[in-house]
Amino acid sequence: MRKNFILIELIIVIFFLSYSNADFEGGSETEKRSSRRVWCNPRTGLRITRCISWTKIKKYTYRKCGFWLRRRCKSGTKYYWISKSRWCTKKCKVNGGWSAWRGWRGWGACYGSSCVGHQTRYRLRTCTRPRPLNGGRSCRGPNRQWTTRSCKPVNSIVNGNWGSWGHWKSIGTCSKSCGNGKQMWARERTCSNPAPRCGGKSCPGTSISKRYKKCLVQKCEVDGGWSAWGAWTSYKTCSKTCGSGQQFRHKVRYCTNPPPSNGGKKCKGKDKEKDYNICNVHHCPVDGKWSEWGSWGHFRHCSETCGYGVKYRYRHRACNNPEPKYDGKKCPGLLKDEEFKRCFLRKCPDKRVNGKLSKTSGKSAKQK
Incomplete structure (x- = not known):
């Protein structure tokens, strides 16, 4: 933990030194060496140094006491001081430094005779890189710089004016080889009435005037x-x-x-x-058609309980292939089909008629 704390402090000091040196560029070599020695920040006027603080520590002493010296009794109190060192900041002198020159101001009025005169302009700088702090000396030298150039006085300047236009002349050929086309005509003038002098303005506009006329070589x-x-x-x-x-x-x-x-x-x-x-779009009538017959069902019970009888089974079909729609005709025929066969469960018991045996019931069942 102590090693980490020392490493962090070292990084802070290195950053502070590099920041101070970067801000102090442009000063003399002596000022740079002094700045490195005292670690003075030109922006804040502070330097990093080591500060010592003391802390009072109280410690108790004990002795053995009681029966068979099994107890621990307080015998006294000792005091001592512990010093701690840390990084801190203190004020330091910062000498002023010039900032970069600002942009040039506009040129002043032109003074002189004939076509040649002179005019001046200036630029400024400030003592803010860095500002003088904590009793440091101010910047030395001028804060304004002048420059001069030659110019043309206003009174000698003559603006140009156009002369009269010349005659129209055709230029080039017709724009189309057939049909209605266009051909350019032009005329010229010169800026000579009067000509511009001593930097006077040239004539406004163009020296050539153009226009187009219709032309026809042949029909297309x-x-x-x-x-x-x-x-x-x-x-x-x-x-x-x-x-x-x-x-x-x-x-x-x-x-x-x-x-x-x-x-x-x-x-x-x-x-x-x-x-x-x-x-x-209204639908046409659709006549109904039968679907396939379904499978036969099981035969029902015999119609007679004795003797011969008949039993039936059935199958069905539906009128849905297709169903009759839109006033179409229904399917002709029956929905149900039946099939029968003879059946025999047991013999019927004999009956006596006028004291004689009769098998009429069995015969009637066979007839059925």
């Missing part, structure tokens, strides 16, 4: 162009009386914008365009 071939589309016609009769039918309308255009001339090409593309619309 004109390719045909389509006119705008005409209005849509009304829809024709629907193609179907029910279900989704179609009806169409059309519009036309003509090759008259412009019409082809002088050997020009005709218009490309269609001169008629069709538009389709769905009509009679």
